[in-house]
Amino acid sequence: MSLESKIMEALKEAMKAKDTIALDSLRAIKSAILLAKTEAKAGDTISEDEEIKLLQRLVKQRKESADLYQKQGREDLAAPELAQAEIISKFLPEQLSEEKVEALIKEIVARVGASSMKDMGKVMGEASKELSGKADGKLIASIVKKVLS
Known part of the structure; x- marks a missing residue:
């Protein structure tokens, strides 16, 4: 099963569960995949390596944003960012110790x-x-x- 179809399945589940954080995370992944596909070089598909890099970039962005919010004392904004990073990480291969x-x-x-x-x-x-x-x-x-x- 491709990453895109996994995302669509998870998106449907999140909609049914009314999980807004998961929805935001999955929509961000879907959007990033569509953007990567529409780039001139990509054509209709993107490779698994490109998918992994894309997901890593999304996780990194969320963690950096959360770190910034925490430095500013805004835990209310940092928590959703960390939750989104966690959800996106589920689609990455298991990290080595x-x-x-x-x-x-x-x-x-x-x-x-x-x-x-x-x-x-x-x-x-x-x-x-x-x-x-x-x-x-x-x-x-x-x-x-x-x-x-």
């Missing part, structure tokens, strides 16, 4: 032959390709720094 990410990065460091922070670019390039959709970019970067230093 920090320990698994660290183990994979150590393998990449050994494979690439990196020895110092000068090699961070090489390691990040490989790690980003390998862990795309499975781990957050900030987590990958912090672990690469930790392993190389």
Whole structure:
């Protein structure tokens, strides 16, 4: 089942349950997918990798907004953003644990032959390709720094 059909099913369920936060989240995903499809390069379909990147971007936007609201003391606005991020995250592949990410990065460091922070670019390039959709970019970067230093 494609992401779009999963979203449509979840949208119907949210409508029946009258769950406004889920509705807002799912409509945002649907809108983003439609926008991605209408771009000149995309044609009629988007790849699974593009879907994952799109969902990650939506989750990141929600979390950043919630963080901003919390810094301003607006918990009433932060809570729905975090709830939406949680709902959107359900459609992402399961994220790897920090320990698994660290183990994979150590393998990449050994494979690439990196020895110092000068090699961070090489390691990040490989790690980003390998862990795309499975781990957050900030987590990958912090672990690469930790392993190389």
